[in-house]
Amino acid sequence: MSTPHSGRLLAYACAAIFAACLLGIVLRPIGFLSVFWPANQLLLVLFLRYPRVLLQPLGMAAIFVSYVAADVLTGSNLWVSMGFSVANMVGAACAWWVMHRHSERDLQMEGQFSALLVFYGSGVATTVSAAIGGPISAYAFSVPLLQGTLMWWTGEWMNAMILLPFLLALPTARKATLAQEALPIAARVLPVAAVVVLEAASYTVVGKVGALAFSLPALLWCALSYRILPTTIITMLVFATKIIVASRIDFTPAQFVDVATFRLGVTMLILGPLSVAGAHAARTELLNRMRYQAHHDSLTGVLSRNGFVQASELLLQRLMHERGSVAVLMLDLDHFKRVNDGHGHATGDHLLCEFSRTVVHTLRPQDVLGRIGGEEFAVVLPHISAQDAATIAERLCHAVRSEPFQTLRNEPLQASVSIGVAHVAQLSEYDSIENLLRDADVALYQAKSRGRDCVMLGAAR
Structure with a gap:
């Protein structure tokens, strides 16, 4: 025609x-x-x-x-x-x-x-x-x-x-070219x-x-x-x-x-x-x-644990030279096992993908997001105060809570996230990504103990 x-x-x-x-x-x-x-x-x-x-x-x-x-x-x-x-x-x-x-x-x-x-x-x-x-x-x-x-x-x-x-x-117009290292x-x-x-x-x-x-x-x-x-x-x-x-x-x-x-x-x-x-x-x-594929999660498309750790280490090294601040967030989808048990693993995978997109749209361009494992994700926020980091974490909670997630059968699905925040006002050589993830995980555990769907800020350093 x-x-x-x-x-x-x-x-x-x-x-x-x-x-x-x-x-x-x-x-x-x-x-x-x-x-x-x-x-x-x-x-x-x-x-x-x-x-x-x-x-x-x-x-x-x-x-x-x-x-x-x-x-x-x-x-x-x-x-x-x-x-x-x-x-x-x-x-x-x-x-x-x-x-x-x-x-x-x-x-x-x-x-x-x-x-x-x-x-x-x-x-x-x-x-x-x-x-x-x-x-x-x-x-x-x-x-x-x-x-x-x-x-x-x-x-x-x-x-x-x-x-x-x-x-x-x-x-x-349809052709997308992958980035190539400059010679x-x-x-x-x-x-x-x-x-x-x-x-x-x-x-x-x-x-x-x-x-x-x-x-x-x-x-x-x-x-x-x-x-x-x-x-x-x-x-x-x-x-x-x-x-x-x-x-x-x-x-x-x-x-x-x-x-x-x-x-x-x-x-x-x-x-x-x-x-x-x-x-x-x-x-x-x-x-x-x-x-x-070696650095990205095959399901959600965000950085895998290995890719996240490598990217975070490079970012922390730069921030260390700049004597900058950083915050690390640990995110955990609440009651994710119930989703898998009640709606099937395919719906659970779909929720993880939609959750990842929601988080990416909420974060700043310079922030680093990775899937640590299962329903756990981590974020590195460079050059940020403790208060602003808590504000971004609250914004993430609100975005997930308000997002109209659905099952594969187009049934409404309510989701929420618990977040632990670790913040360092001025990085030193002793602040590794592993230590910051551990501190954020402790704060995450406290958020879950408080009833989930909330943010807990760890002890400031």
């Missing part, structure tokens, strides 16, 4: 395809196919991201018109342009059919085998499109059938391997500087076209140093420069065997840095997830 949003999206897609076709036509040698044709790779990415809008009759017809219009407006024969457009669109559709079932990470070049997926998908696409477009180009440019087909096949595959990884790696300036600059130096040397020392693999070590260095998007940009620029320079020298039908060999060399060689970049991205993602 057509909507204003889908209509705008289709218009933008057609405009982008039209502009990409014009760019390819500008780079087309007189009397033959374009050296660099980005429209098909752009179309494939649009198919992968917006199939419900583009892969339907109206969308396909509009895109077809965009292809043909760009060719006809620049003086091409209408029927030849229509044949080329059919070949281009069928190839992109075949690549979509091969690739669309894979995961989002694979399609964003962050999977271990993303480069091979692009290689295989684009290979299928170029083979199919060459079977259609090759004979048409042979007729249009008066060259032998083998020559026309081979030039189409190698040129299209090379274009796909150069441009498609970059387009796939572009961020989307020193030298580590950020040296890999790309090495690419520039080796590329310049390849043209200066080896010849005008340059050695294909001259900068490969530097590209591999980039793949291990940068995120996937910068790596694809650097790789694309290196090999696009090579083919543009080469096209000024001998990218004509008369040298089609050498040209085809050169193009296949680029197609195969570019797999190296892209494969390393994808494997490195997958490894980094796995390590980040393992690190997160």
Whole structure:
């Protein structure tokens, strides 16, 4: 069903395809196919991201018109342009059919085998499109059938391997990237500087076209140093420069065997840095997830006991140097066993998750929350007075008491929390997180003895 949003999206897609076709036509040698044709790779990415809008009759017809219009407006024969457009669109559709079932990470070049997926998908696409477009180009440019087909096949595959990884790696609105440790300036600059130096040397020392693999070590260095998007940009620029320079020298039908060999060399060689970049991205993602799981509670998402202790120790060390104050809160959900016994453990788990969210929303951004075990949680409040710490604890009690918790059957569930507070006005080297947790636990026990759903402030130090 057509909507204003889908209509705008289709218009933008057609405009982008039209502009990409014009760019390819500008780079087309007189009397033959374009050296660099980005429209098909752009179309494939649009198919992968917006199939419900583009892969339907109206969308396909509009895109077809965009292809043909760009060719006809620049003086091409209408029927030849229509044949080329059919070949281009069928190839992109075949690549979509091969690739669309894979995961989002694979399609964003962050999977271990993303480069091979692009290689295989684009290979299928170029083979199919060459079977259609090759004979048409042979007729249009008066060259032998083998020559026309081979030039189409190698040129299209090379274009796909150069441009498609970059387009796939572009961020989307749904894509969330985990934080990555900042590298020193030298580590950020040296890999790309090495690419520039080796590329310049390849043209200066080896010849005008340059050695294909001259900068490969530097590209591999980039793949291990940068995120996937910068790596694809650097790789694309290196090999696009090579083919543009080469096209000024001998990218004509008369040298089609050498040209085809050169193009296949680029197609195969570019797999190296892209494969390393994808494997490195997958490894980094796995390590980040393992690190997160090691420091966070799998049920509630807050810090686990180990993660809480480590984060608190670092915070206390900083506060110690600043001679600052700190408060530690121990929180215990009242009568939690009754919830498990009366409503089941699934409801108990649901309550823990909702309770955690309530506490997070009540605390300050600089406070540290962790699940110590079972229904017990702990909070570290930096730079705070004893009175303010007690006020925050009372606020937590009120927030939990007032929250409309529910069972999994949408039945109302009343919950409350008991809180013990330990406060230190000025930290010393003897104040460890273990000692503060112990003091807060003593105050928590007193809160439970008073009837629960209340706050007890321990002896101030």
